[in-house]
Amino acid sequence: MAASSRSKAGRFVKKSVAERNSRGTENLLRSHAKKKEAKEQRTFIHEVGRRVVDLTTFAKNMWCDACGEVLSLSHMEKEVRRGLASVFYVRCRVCLELKQVPTDSAVKHDDGYPLYSVNCKAALGCLDTGIGHEQINSWLTAVNIPAIMHSTIKRAERFVGPAVEEVARESCRDAIQEEKELTLQSQKRPLAPSDAQNRCDVGETPKKRRPCSSQQEDENVATRVPKSRFYCSSTANKLRVAAAVCQKNRGAAHVVEINQKCGLSPGGVTMKYRKLAEERRQKKCALQQTVQFRRRRLLLKGNADRVSNRVVAREGLTYVSGMGNTMERAVAAATDTFGSWMPLQKPLEDHCQFVIVDIETTGFGAGAQIVQVAAKCQMLEFSQYMMPTTSFNHIASEKTGLSVHGGQLMYNSKRVDTSPPAQVARDFMDFLHKCGQQVILVGHNIVRFDAPHIVKWLHQFGVTAEFCDLVYGFTDTVPIIRQGKVQKQDLLAQQYLTGPEWQHLVKGAHNAATDCVLLSGLLEHFNIEHDIMRGNALPIRTFFERQQAAKRRHITRDEKEWYGTVWD
């Protein structure tokens, strides 16, 4: 006990310290013994497995330097592994000289560590196929070939990387040159579609690619930089995108070009296989251009669509690409609107007044916002602008002449006064009250376009109940005044309101206030009786019922079908 309670220097120490010291020593001794035992037990054959050998190099090295006798692997004493390559230490059975036999040729030596071409080619293969270190080791060990260390494959990757990028850059330059020539030629004759389209674009040079790819993007990049493995922040991302560009521009044979560029042998097997692959790709490409192929593809797509539509009809929508947007709409459809609330339908009264209503919006879809509300009831007129919080659809903006510049709402490049939406809603309701005890809103395509927008807008300010109390329903003038195929209001106005007093108004079509006056003029022109307008009115309860039914089906169909896109 006394001996063990002293330190190495012979000083007395605490018992706990002495015990710790002795434990450390024991562990060290044990591990030394284990290593020694393992070394003694290690017979080369047990863990030999398989190796990747360059047969030419190996055969050249299997001769004794001293006596010229052929060497035998059965006299191998040691193996030093360098990634996929190995150096065998073989003793000559004649002169007993120990010879180092590498299984592969080295391309360069850094700090005494040779870099073997098989490792460089493995790194290039990883870039080309899009697999990483983990995947290549899984594959190798499955074939019973020893795994490569991460540092080895990285070192090889850094060696081939510049060549990959160089080839990618060259291929892009060639593609630009080719495109230039084709463009020049196309000024003389129409451009052959197959040539230019099959090349990587100028914008796709390796430096300009986005850092991560998705399935929708170019499949070449998606294969090499898959989302499932994180390469975005590493230098490998750049190399992998460059490899994708090479594949796109140069085809499968780009590997041979890269091999030559970084001083590796082109590889007979590589060349043969890549050439065949390239031929296969070109054949497939040519086949895909044929009319028969395209017809069949459309047929199969149609069949698949029918099957999926049947499934959707049976089970509801389970998945679509861009699901997030759909889910948002589904949630909005479920929560945003009026729930199960239904207005009570009041009977139609004799003194019911007709109010012509028109709105201008930022766009065509359900998400568009109202910018202008106008109404007209005999001599009473109402028109107010609101500042939208979403941007304008450029087609809608062009039609209406409304746009936002520098935080101001402009109508035909002139600033117009806007009011807060809540104020406009209040004023609009006050205007309707002024028109009569009960009103029918009249508009061109009002049921599909204006009414849903107006109801949604008023709902935000809590006046839906008041609105439904006042409004009997909506009369759509499209079926009443359409003349054969001519049904758009601006076309009808152009054709039938030819008097000089209409001229300046017809030019101002697509302003809500002007449109109200024009519609009033058209109704007058066609002598539409009030009874016809009453008979065509869609009661507000029916309108709400239709809206709710539409919302229930909303998620399975495109919203365009439910919120009309016809511009009145």
Ligand SMILES: [Zn+2]
């Ligand atoms: Zn010898």
